[in-house]
Amino acid sequence: MIKFTSKFLAVSAIAAMAVAMSVATSEAKKRMAAPKSCGGPGSCSTNCANGFCSVYICGGDGAWYPAVLTPICPTGTCMNVRKKC
Numbered sequence: 001m002i003k004f005t006s007k008f009l010a011v012s013a014i015a016a017m018a019v020a021m022s023v024a025t026s027e028a029k030k031r032m033a034a035p036k037s038c039g040g041p042g043s044c045s046t047n048c049a050n051g052f053c054s055v056y057i058c059g060g061d062g063a064w065y066p067a068v069l070t071p072i073c074p075t076g077t078c079m080n081v082r083k084k085c
Contacts, residue, residue, distance in 0.1 A: 037062045043077035044085035053078045056085040 038044070038058035045053040053075055057068040064085040073079075 038064055038085070043067065043080060045073060045081045045084045046083065048075050048081065049080070051075050053081060 044056045047054040052072045054063040059065045
């Protein structure tokens with residue numbers, strides 16, 4: 001009975017590892033295939049009016065977020081000015 005139990009546990013562990021590996025690889029492929037909208041680290045300036053522009057920073061998830069330390073910049077000195085970030 002102990003041999004049967006140990007064989008059953010070993011086979012179950014191998015099957016669980018196989019399922020976990022297949023799920024992990026499919027999730028990794030989905031993440032790699034999903035394009036990032038902002039294209040990596042960097043900043044973008046938009047909403048330019050009255051001599052100032054709003055500054056946005058590219059987040060780790062590929063989305064644009066308002067800059068915390070420098071939320072605005074003078075129009076002449078802004079980097080990467082776009083209509084929409």
